[in-house]
Amino acid sequence: MKKLKPAAYALLPLAVAMAQPAVAQDTKELKIGVASEATSIDPHFHNVGQNNALRRHIFESLITTDANQKLLPALAESWKAIDDTTWEIKLRPNVKFSNGEPFTARDYIYTMCRVPLVENSPSSFTVFTRGIESIEAPDPLTVRVKTTSPQPLFPNNMTTLGILSASVFGAGDVKYGKDGCENMGTPPKSADFNDPAKAIGTGPYKLKEYTRGTHIILEANEDYWGEKPIWQRVVMRPITSAGPRVAALLAGDVDMIENPPIQDFDKIKGAGFTIVEGLSNRIIYIHLDQFEDKTPGVKGTDKNPFKDKRVREALSKAINRDAIVERIMGGVAKPAGELLPYPLFGTSKDAKPVAYDPEGAKKLLAEAGYPNGFELTLGTPNDRYINDEKVAQAVAQMFTRVGVKTNVDAMTASTFFTRRNKHEFSAYLAGWGADSGEMSNSLNALVVTPNKETGGGHTNRGRYSNKEVDALVQEAQRTIDDAKREELLQKASKIAMEDHALLPLHFEVTPWAFKKTLTYTPRIDQYTLATEVKLAQ
Incomplete structure (x- = not known):
């Protein structure tokens, strides 16, 4: 071939x-x-690609995207910013749920209220709803959403949230409250959606x-x-x-x-x-535990080596990304220097993959106090990403060659995500696809300091934390001017990549x-x- x-x-x-x-x-x-089974029929349970794809068939969102992630109207006919913190949405008339019930503003409000109530979500959708201060419905087909700060990506966020029927779950005249909603009835558990009588949406299927x-x-x-x-x-x-x-x-x-x-x-x-x-917009990356003083899966040292930037840089230099793309991916991938491929919004043309430099990696390890390296276990799914276990094995061999003896612990995706979310890996391979097609999504998920109140860093299981990066991303998320917002995101991405917040490998084709x-x-x-x-x- x-x-x-x-x-x-x-x-x-x-x-x-x-x-x-x-x-x-x-x-x-x-x-x-x-290739991967959805982990739930519940459209709000797990923000992951296979679930989001399935969701689109049954539970539509207000706004959707085409093959290149251009925004398109769906259950919303139009949307506009009335001021910096208020969005007005005109809903599509004459839409019915698959059980014959009409779709109205009440269903949108109910959905925004239900998202924070999902239990045990491996990757929550609350990051898309937390900034909502209030929701009003002047009439059944109009919604006005007030946010706590300017949210230029509000329309992008709405592409991720499947709309539920309030009537199916016994809700009344739902009143939105950022600290709790009224008249919600009995909100569904994720398992409830396994029943076709409860999995009611407005979608084509x-x-x-x-x-x-x-x-x-x-x-x-x-x-x-x-x-x-x-x-x-x-x-x-x-x-x-x-x-x-x-x-x-x-x-x-x-x-x-x-x-x-x-x-x-x-x-x-x-x-x-x-x-x-x-x-694709999917980055395959290695995350390293930068939080615990003692980290699981590491032997040969009493401390967590990944807290040292020199060690993270050494491991990045140890990876021959071109060889992975050529030999493991058969040339059907692209080496990555940041979290999204250029020229998507917020990326930089000069963001290059870290060059393969095994001698430089050994030198950095010695400078960091590990002249003889240490041992490491690398966690990975074996059925989620293209050649995921093979890529992990290749990375392990590259780490081993510079003195960090690495074993691979491979497992099914369902087991992997459960263990990852419990922080059982000091290092793991995973992937992320940006639903919004722009850099704030990737940074906010993978790099921003984990914060349950804001929803930031919801998939940052390495728990990397940099206050400057956090501040830049937060400022970008409230900056309406596109040029200024992109500049902020480019700066945040550059700092995170130079800090080796995680180790980008390649973008999947x-x-x-x-x-x-x-x-x-x-x-x-x-x-x-x-x-x-x-x-x-």
Whole structure:
């Protein structure tokens, strides 16, 4: 197979596919083999890619995004800032939930009230709601949201929150309060959404059946307000191992799969299937514990070596990112120097990946007091990101070569996220995709000091903390002027990267494979949406 150089990937999704003749296909059913299973049907439980993709089928948001993360109206027809702290939203008329109930401002208010009530969320959505001071509804199709400070990204934030039906959960005339809402009825538990009678949204599909580990079955919402779905039934099968996923496609058990392994591209194309690829906004990175004085998984020292910037820099220099992209990712990735690929908002053209320098890494380790290195266990999922365990093994070998003997602890994503959130790893490999497509999302999630009150740093499990970075991100989040906001984000990103807050590895290039009778446009957010799977012309 001819490998594509990372530089060949533009930011817009690109198609790499065999030309195929159009062949008619029955649209009664679409079967998709997904690489990662959603951790919940609850649209507010876990802010992670596979959950967010599933959510879009059932629970719509006020605003949505296209394949390049451009904002588009959904349940909101329009939105505007009345002043620096007030947004007015005009809701779409004549929209009904899949149970026939009308969608109104009450449902939006109910949803904003319910988000903070989700229990045990691995990655909470409260970061998108915490800045709301008050919500008023002058009429059933108008909402006025007042924020505690200017929030220029309020429309972007609204793309992430699926709207629930207040009536389904017995709510009355809901009154918003930032410290607690009135007339909420009995807010749902996450497990309640496993019941199709409770998983009621306004989306193009309804939940028909959910069997964890086996399948999610969706059926078309015939009363959907928008473009009617062409697939009457969608079956999503979690097939987390790449080999069985490809086998299912070749055998005709599924019509489409996510993330076919690069080494199987020739076989898949040779069997008459189409492959498309697109650069994503997902950064694969290594997070290091910078909080505990003694950190789990480290041996050969009585202290936490990652609190020393020189050690973090040494480990970054030990990583040969070009080799990972070329040998592990088959050239289908792009080495990363910050948390988003240029030219997305807030990125810098001159942000380059840290150069591979093993001798420099050894020198820094010696300067930090570790001339003989130490031992480390690197945690990683083995079924969440493209070649995740293989990438972790490669990084471990690179660390070992500079004197930091590294073992890999690989596990399923569900186990990994549970253990990560309990801070059981001193170092771990993970990924992050920015829903908003701009830098404040990534910085606020991964780098800002964790703060339960503000929601900042909600996925910063390394607990890196830098007051200057925090201040810059906070100022950017209340700066309306785009040019000034971008400058603040660029500065914050530069400081965090020079501080080696985490170690960026690469941006994923996402492939999909499917029958020649279908077409799909790659999405920068990596979502697989049945609504965008079309018949080939």
